[in-house]
Amino acid sequence: xxxxxxxxxxxxxxxxxxxxxxxxxxxxxxxxxxxxxxxxxxxxxxxxxxxxxxxxxxxxxxxxxxxxxxxxxxxxxxxxxxxxxxxxxxxxxxxxxxxxxxxxxxxxxxxxxxxxxx
Numbered sequence: 418x419x420x421x422x423x424x425x426x427x428x429x430x431x432x433x434x435x436x437x438x439x440x441x442x443x444x445x446x447x448x449x450x451x452x453x454x455x456x457x458x459x460x461x462x463x464x465x466x467x468x469x470x471x472x473x474x475x476x477x478x479x480x481x482x483x484x485x486x487x488x489x490x491x492x493x494x495x496x497x498x499x500x501x502x503x504x505x506x507x508x509x510x511x512x513x514x515x516x517x518x519x520x521x522x523x524x525x526x527x528x529x530x531x532x533x534x535x
Contacts, residue, residue: 435516435521435522435523435524436509436512436513436516436524436525436526437524437525437526438505438509438525438526438527438528439499439525439526439527440527441527441529441533441534444499444525444527444533444534445533445534445535447497447499447525448470448472448499448534452497453496453497453498453499453525454492454493454496454497454498455474455492455496455498455499456470456472456473456474456498456499456500456501457473457474457475457476457498457499457500457501457511458470458473458474458475458476458500458501458502458531459475459476459477459478459479459484459500459501459502459507459508459510459511460475460477460502460503460507461477461479461480462475462477464503465477468531468532469531470501470531470534470535471535473501473531476488476489476511478507478510478511478514479507482514484511484514484515484518484519486519489515489519492521494519494520494521494522495522495523496523497523497524497525498515498521498523498524498525499525499526499527499534500512500515500524500525500526500527501526501527501529501530501531501534502530503530504528504529504530505526505527505528505529508526508527508528509526509528511526512524512526
């Protein structure tokens, strides 16, 4: 049984090695030190209008995925990027898209709201 959990952990790390969950305090420090070149808010436009991180760009992934080539062509795929939503689910899904479809290299996401990184 332990071997199965170990195998799952190793496979998960292998496939998600460029995607890192980061806690809010570490994200805040990296933002302060200008580590992240881009911050993407993947919440809906209405959620974004209610409040957002001042350095973020809104690219909602629901109900329509806005992570398109046209919207991402200005980003350097080698630069560290931070993604957030409300709870982390959409941020993680967006991170997987950025890695698999667009080959981004250094993807971080938080599993809390933008308020935690201001």
